[in-house]
Amino acid sequence: MAQYSITAGITGTPPEQWPETSHAQRAPGLAQLVMFLHPRCPCSRATLGELEQLMAHCQGKFGAQVWFIQPEGMDEDWAKTDLWHAATAIPGVQVNVDLHGEEAGRFQAATSGLTLLYDAGGLLVFHGGITLARGHSGDNPGRDAIESLLKQKSSHVTSSPVFGCALAGEKLQTECTACQP
Secondary structure: OHHHHOOOOOOOOOOOEOOOOOOOOOOOOOEEEEEEEOOOOOOHHHHHHHHHHHHHHOOOOEEEEEEEEEOOOOOOOOOOOHHHHHHHOOOOEEEEEEEOOHHHHHOOOOEOOEEEEEOOOOEEEEEEOOOOOOOOOOOOHHHHHHHHHHOOOOOOOOEEOOOOOEOOOOOOOOOOOOOOO
């Protein structure tokens, strides 16, 4: 079980520059955090807890969006789970449905919990997860790196492992299986 909890998913290779075709909106003059989640991934609850801390510690320094994947053939409320409601309760976070994972595809997001930080100019400065393991809340290099970057401090960490369900593949999964050993 311990080995399973620290087995990371695919981080992917997000674009170095904000994708022009993205439907995600950037706030002018602010860094932008974009997070992709599987709405039924129990490990992603910890990721939202870490995002809530980032929002509190770095208030006003960045815009934040969470995109919940909705597979083809699911009704519009499929993505609106307890994780959706937890995300909407975080002040300052914009929550979106990603129909068929199209936005995730633009950012090359392959695992639930992938968090990307683009600077005010649209340059990627961090990609990865903001938890230390599956479902683990607490201090971790990903959250620390983002916080340092937002507070204009240097950070030697520009990526970290991400833990959660697969978001891509031949058929987007309707239930999270990655988090079940």
